Amino acid sequence: MVARQKIALLLKTEQPIENILIKGWVRTKRDSKTFSFIEINDGSCLKNMQVVVDANLSDYTEIRKLTTGSAVAVWGNLVASRGGGQKWEVQATRVDTISLAPETYPLQKKRHTDEYLRTIAHLRPRTNKYGAVFRIRSEISWAVHQFFRKRGFRYIHTPVITGSDCEGAGELFRVTTLEPSLSLSSDVKSLFSEDFFGQESNLTVSGQLSAEMLALSLGDVYTFGPTFRAENSNTSRHVAEFWMIEPEMAFCDLDGNMSLGEDLIKDLVSFTMDHCMEDLDLFSRFVDKTLLKTLENIVSSEFVRIPYKEAVDILLASKHSFDFTVSHGSDLQSEHERYLTENHFKKPIIIYDYPKTIKPFYMRLNDDNETVGAMDILVPRIGELIGGSQREERLDILEKRMESAGLSKENYWWYLDSRRYGTVPHSGFGLGFERLLMLVTGISNIRDVIPFPRTPGSIDF
């Protein structure tokens, strides 16, 4: 019995191979009087395998009926292609129809809009573009783990369901097992005491606080998991469920944090260029013609590091007209960030030392008593890709910051414990995985780099 082989492997061969078996789906078929050419894709790579079927083959009348989207098994010999466009093709000795797709199959050979393909998200990975997106997604995930493992980081799993709100002001999804019809009480607290966890519980917006606990035990750790924001925003940059990478390092200051972020971005972009060129090539031809130049710029640039104050001065001095006013003390908007990285510096930049008033309680207060050790990494075309900080390791200052933020110290007793017992300087950041994928593929809508996006009013699939 011949074992099935994947097309990605067969196309890499240096020599013809007799007696092979492939299985996959028909992308297109062209018939002449004496031959049929069938393009088969099995998802293992972008390229199809061209199969040549001689009209003399038994069952040829069945083979003529094959439609786009049908599934087949093909036995034959892999030989040098007589046509142009491909190095190898299969001379079929037998073709079995596994299933015949009806003519209503939604992915006929023509261009479909991204909007339409979102309505059939369960089928779109069968197209060239989305197959490439999800193969790259898989490859970069691997590169993430490889990057951290080489550096001695431990991969950790922080809880998705949580009783605390890391950012202090997130828009949260509540998790409950209460029957909706039972929620008649107006006394919310007594209601939650009946709930599964005995108190209000939410989907996490960040694994950071838990990750800090493990960094202060194991040294260097990172998470790579789903996070959630219940933001009612229908933009091309927002989904309710997305994946984050969050490293956290004991004995690491803000400088070390910036260096790790820069290294990580460069490493992941280089890895993609080294390992996914076939798929990247599709994006640079059909999605963003400047893609490879953007990626090369990121890999070869030394990231500029400037304090927030200086960044604001540059914006104020620019003649550029922004929708949002720029001023010292207020947060930078996406348009400001993109102006700095795209127009002014024309390469990735790291902005650090933000005003404490616009940043969360856990960021380390600087000696000026006005700014905190925050840092954001901005890249062209995306804006903020990484947001991080050195964490406040001094118990008394942390408690004061929590008081100002109106947070209950009782709820965070365990977090404060880490500053009571053997506290050390430590730092970390979060990288939005979908934003990275948008950077690397040139795709401009976040819904198109995650298999089944979750957005307001939309939970199909």
Added chain:
Amino acid sequence: MVARQKIALLLKTEQPIENILIKGWVRTKRDSKTFSFIEINDGSCLKNMQVVVDANLSDYTEIRKLTTGSAVAVWGNLVASRGGGQKWEVQATRVDTISLAPETYPLQKKRHTDEYLRTIAHLRPRTNKYGAVFRIRSEISWAVHQFFRKRGFRYIHTPVITGSDCEGAGELFRVTTLEPSLSLSSDVKSLFSEDFFGQESNLTVSGQLSAEMLALSLGDVYTFGPTFRAENSNTSRHVAEFWMIEPEMAFCDLDGNMSLGEDLIKDLVSFTMDHCMEDLDLFSRFVDKTLLKTLENIVSSEFVRIPYKEAVDILLASKHSFDFTVSHGSDLQSEHERYLTENHFKKPIIIYDYPKTIKPFYMRLNDDNETVGAMDILVPRIGELIGGSQREERLDILEKRMESAGLSKENYWWYLDSRRYGTVPHSGFGLGFERLLMLVTGISNIRDVIPFPRTPGSIDF
């Protein structure tokens, strides 16, 4: 400036090293008149670094004050240890106190019960045992990705928030942004129309249905992510949030599915024995003396494959007294599974072809019309480690099975599409990651192999 090095790396050296810097936490300290010995751990490995501090060192009076749990930076030379018990030690030239832990530090040098350590889950990774657990957790995660990547599988991210219920009868957590006080309507449907996703939404119990869509595009895929069960069970085997590994393979039948499951288990156990022996050794000494024998048995055994019918016959013929009655047609209980793998076969077994009445709608109906192509892999000490099946790829039979199960075809339109367009035989399974960790460490409570367990009434940290 000397760069800090991690203890795990230093302990692997073949030669003495001058001028090193380590940072970590004090595990213990012994003082004599002229010396102090400080054991430092930085989380990079189980072993501590012994630091020898001469009483002539400046700041020695400060060093004498160091308590268990305090954080320090130590400069010095790595030299062959003059004492027994370790190969290398650090002759300190300077010791800086980063922070002093108070005497109330909960992890003083004595044995603590697992029950007590669960109440301080944020600190327990600082103990030998839990440090080892979470290092092994990280290593096996890596091994999972490596296993699948070598075989050409793609890593995919399936949604956590979902509108469908994969198992058809799960106990679900509801996800909502409705204010509890707003939930006054008794009309549940109109209530959900106001909710974030416009319909009832839940935390996923399995990524399988989504994974099938990607397998039918990319070929071989796997998930590795969190899943949820709102089971109100306070046992040593249940948590509400746990991680699952779910491979899904196009063009794969039940036999291929079983082989992949067997290969995966053997590969992960071998990997742990090859890469984590220092940490494993701790478990085999203090947690389960038969651990290494159990693991070796798994790696070296050919897994027995028997149909459900035969398994029931064996149980009926046994003289063993079970709490639950055994009968043809009813589901196997944990005690039955463990009897078969531990007592009867004394090695891992795979039971397949279960009655359709006790299995979910998506499992492939066998020609006998009575059983489905399900398979469970059972291992000694754990029972079921893997549950999987060949999926029903025939549209008409699948629809009938959904009707019998009382499922709405409208809700699963996209799932059914995959059987309309290019349907092919395909298979997959789920492996509970925490169960695997229990197997590999010998730990008997699932709460002790996940950093911050979620159980009824408990959501601290």
